Amino acid sequence: MKFVNYIETISGVDIYGLASLILFTSIFLIMLIWSIKADKKMIDEISRIPLN
């Protein structure tokens, strides 16, 4: 028997996949927006830390 039959017997199993995907996507999007919008001066300052 295909494995999916067993997965379906877990009540509310969809929530695992759904929750994780939403969480993953949202955190990634927040990070993306932050890194694009972040202040240029600060970014420059941080990127120079290894050289100081």
Place this chain on the structure above:
Amino acid sequence: MQVEKFEYDNKTVKWFAFAVVFWGVIGMLAGLWAAICLYYPAMNLGIPATTFGRMRPVHTNAVIFAFVGNGIFMGVYYSLQRLCKTRMFNDTLSKLHFWGWQAIILAGALTLWMGKTSGKEYAELEWPLDIAIAVVWIIFGINLFGTILKRREKHIYVAIWFYIATWVTVAMLHIVNSIELPVTLWKSYSWYAGVQDALVQWWYGHNAVAFFLTTPYLGLMYYFLPKAANRPIYSYRLSIIHFWALIFIYIWAGPHHLLYTALPDWAQSLGVVFSVMLIAPSWGGMLNGLFTLRGAWDKVREEPVLKFLVVAITCYGMATFEGPMLSLKNVNAISHFTDWTIAHVHIGALGWNGFLTFGVLYWLIPRMWNTPLYSKKLAGTHFWIGTLGIVLYAVPLYWAGFTQSMMWKSFTEEGQLKFQFLETVTHIIPMYVTRSIGGGLYIIGVFIMAYNLRKTIAKGSFVANEPAEAAPLPETSTTHGRQYWHRWIERRPMQMLVFSLIAVAIGGLIELIPTFLVKSNIPTISSVKPYTPLELHGRDIYVREGCYLCHSQMVRPFRDEVARYGEYSKAGEFVYDHPFQWGSKRTGPDLARVGGKYPDSWHYNHLLDPSSMSPGSIMPSYGWLFDHEIDTVHTYKMIKAMQTLGVPYPDGYAQQANKDLLTQEQSIKAGLKLEKIGTGQNKEIIALIAYLQRLGKDIKNNK
């Protein structure tokens, strides 16, 4: 503002650097040894410690945990102090970390040579060492976070994020995968069985590549590349995106190691999707590294450090492009179980990890000894020999993998398999020879480096404590533009730790929870019964000798595999396998259904001298199995342990197990005697034959 004076600890960095070179040489020589065994079986020397099945785990563990492991610590201890503008948190912890790690490596190599193994790839070390690893890892963690907490630099540079993610994830992977039940001091059984064990193992195996071989080295790249090129990283924004995308996606990709196996479809598909997505952050990181050198390629021509870093980053790009390709089911159908995988991982190991380590060593040693490198020319020679070594190593193996797979899958017009398994092996032996030449060249390069560094050290004077000064962290910080929550995390490393743990744990849990939640997840097959006590002893020998390193026990649902090996493997067949023994490489044929295929006498003669039964075989002979005896004193404990793990032996069976063992042994011996083969009492060979003859039989009997 008052500037504080302090000193960087170079001594710990120095010790780790020496350990990198020392263990690198040992680990690579073990690899070369194992590579030669494959076309020159006499190299196995006929003694247990030097056979392929034991040399191979010594090689993999040594290069991963000793060579790269010490490389991580060398780079982290150097860069972390400078990025945080403070000395390491505690010198005693640094010392404990260094010596603890070296003791584990030494004990690990010795026990692996002695055949003490848990039988799970890249996690072979037995339970006392697993505990020791956890303890030393925690010491490293305290030192790492202690240093971050007392830093004088308000921002946490991206390299440190990679270090934090590494620490958190490796701790989690190591603990989850190492849950095992000790039977004796140096023997344990995996807590998980069959499919679950495979899932956990490859979740670990894949993420060990991700979080031991990749993320810490990306941290090193983000520190040492700007240092060596004397310019900031091309895009710091990209490095942040690289970090978050990578740690999130990586943790999901593990099941791509188990495509077409008895692993559930949904888990396989999840693994494929996330593996393909991995290309994006990986290539983002690679381009970020290479673009850093835009307009400075003239420097690359002259500076050996940059040469090594450029090739390392390029190999990272190649390996991370190839990885997702290999995880596509149709490509994996061809590549899996062949040398293609070995070629792939060595692009990563020799190119990415090896060359990055060499680049960092060439950069660090002159600075810590306050003198220029002894010879740039020799470093250049090392670079070219090493590069040639990588090419000569990888290309023949890609060829071998592809050729062999095609041969496995060839049918004659009449619908018969075109090639015997052994024919496909002897065909690729020239490629094995070339591969070992490539590996040999690479090691010669390492010796050239060791000489060059030795000479550099001889003319310099070591700066054990490097003076530095920096202003302390102000109570209130100035802000640039608007504040975002990210800054909040960035200023709080402990919270950062918790966030990264949550991030990686989610991926892991989603993958694992459904498998554990319901017992019926693994379809049970009523005819599948627990191993008999003698078979259990045989299985321990199978694990001890590392048979799984050359023989899979997993028939995939392909026409050629079913024709060659029999009925494809079902998840329910492995429910009593602690640990699972599916293997990942077929240097020899699959053994999932070998039971009953040959008479006992065939196995007896074959294990004594493989080429007597299969002329041209490259399998080593296992002469000692005919002298050594199984320890029947342990039978009781073994059965008890299996019962604890849920294997349904009847109550009180442990007491009478040895009686059954003896009966089964007598029957095998009687059979052998008919063929004029006499054996002594309790010989290991009988137990191993019993185990081999059992494999796959449960389902065969059912038909």
